[in-house]
Amino acid sequence: MNDSESSTGPQRNGDVVKNTGQFIQHIAYWYSDGSIVVRVDDQTIYKIHLSMLTKLSKVMEEILTIPDNKQADDPNREGTSLYPLFIPGTTSQEFNDFLFWLYRTEWESLGDDVEKERMCTHLLKLADMWEIAAAKKYAIHALDMLYLPPSRRLELAGRFAIPDWVRPAVRRILDGKLSELKDHDICAMGWKVYSMLVNATEMLGQETRRTALIPPGMIKDPSIQCTDHASCQSVWPKLWFDRIGRDLLHPKTPMKLGGIVTKVLQDATLTHPKLSECCRLDMVLHCSRIIFADEDIVTQVSNAIIQFHATLA
Template identity: 25%
Template sequence: MHFLSSQSEVFKGMLEMPLPSDGAIEGMSDESPIHLEGVSKQDFRQLLRVLCPPKVIGRLEVLSFHEWLSVLKLADQWCMDAVRAHAIEMMTDIAVDPVEKVVVARKYSISHWIAPALNSILQRSQTLNETDVNRLGLSTALHLVEIRERLKQDRHSQTYGLLPTRQSVGFDFTSAIFEKFPECQAKIYNTYEFASESY
């Protein structure tokens, strides 16, 4: 409970509540556990891996993108600002499907992820499929198609009509993305120090 309350105002507030008449406080004993509605064991386990790293010299906990996503989900839910910032930092450079990264960025308001992820989508040789469109939303998909079509038209005279998928590989679409997606504008976030002996 100490690890949770040290990082979350939500849990800190729970500890500061007046004692019930029977003197039992949730989370202070096995007989009186805290009931966390809607929280999966998997998500909570990943959060504990970060808050309570193993005391093994030379061992560093390595989490996957989806394991960090579990940490981010609970940190966001329980107002763990330092843990949330730490999770975002650790997730930023992990290779993952750019469509998924856009979805996560929008859900958790991580604006600086969106432009690079959209750029990666546009640079792929394959076009958007139905699943991509459903996850990104029709408006986003149409904007991406429009950006690619603009590239095709702008380069038509120089490339003699090369297919847009071939033209787009390695091309930097960032300026066009910022024009079409105002949400990509970087926001200034407060920085928090996350204390963990494992990092």
């Protein structure tokens, strides 16, 4: 044995680390019928099935392509126990979670949701890096089954290009209070996204005040059953403010714009002695059909966040 092979550090054959006993075989992912030995760090090696990996994507096929400069049965050939093939860009924990998916059993066997989230996040990272569509689809579906704070969903949506998660997360945040977000929530979603949400909150506040003080216009052509439409028109602004506007402007528990439709559909909300029943029903129907501006604002900020996320790729 020469000096280089007797040293304690990793031994290299060209740019390949030679296994002189420094690597540990992974207990779960060392298959006797495995066709390739790989490593992702300087500690653990895996003996797995090459065909299962190369069929996943073109990228994986390229990563695992072994030069044809040695015979398949040559012990010095890369991808063997003596010279494990190095897969860059990942950690042993991430690779373990990836192999769990590849040789997968039921997620329920994992235990708590924290572990499931970790595994899915690792799977998303490697699925993007190695362009494995099936793995990404699986991870997204599994994460959809878990409760994740909206800030976390926005973080993952940005990191792994999941635009479908943006609008529901934005809606949840804007339905609450930005002041309730913790520092780690803001750091997770990013300051740029947070600033967009702040602007959206200001826009919603302006629209809420406008809607509270300026009611939807009374129908100009009343039903023939309305005998005093001028009276209906005169009481409508005050009725709107008393029953809707005050709730929108409540200092502690303000009603969201999206709650207007639900409230006007309640029979007693827009009732007034000087408002005819036919006009009341007309206005209830009219208000229930209005798409209040909060939906437009949510859509606007969601699209802006999605566009920003696209620049991160």
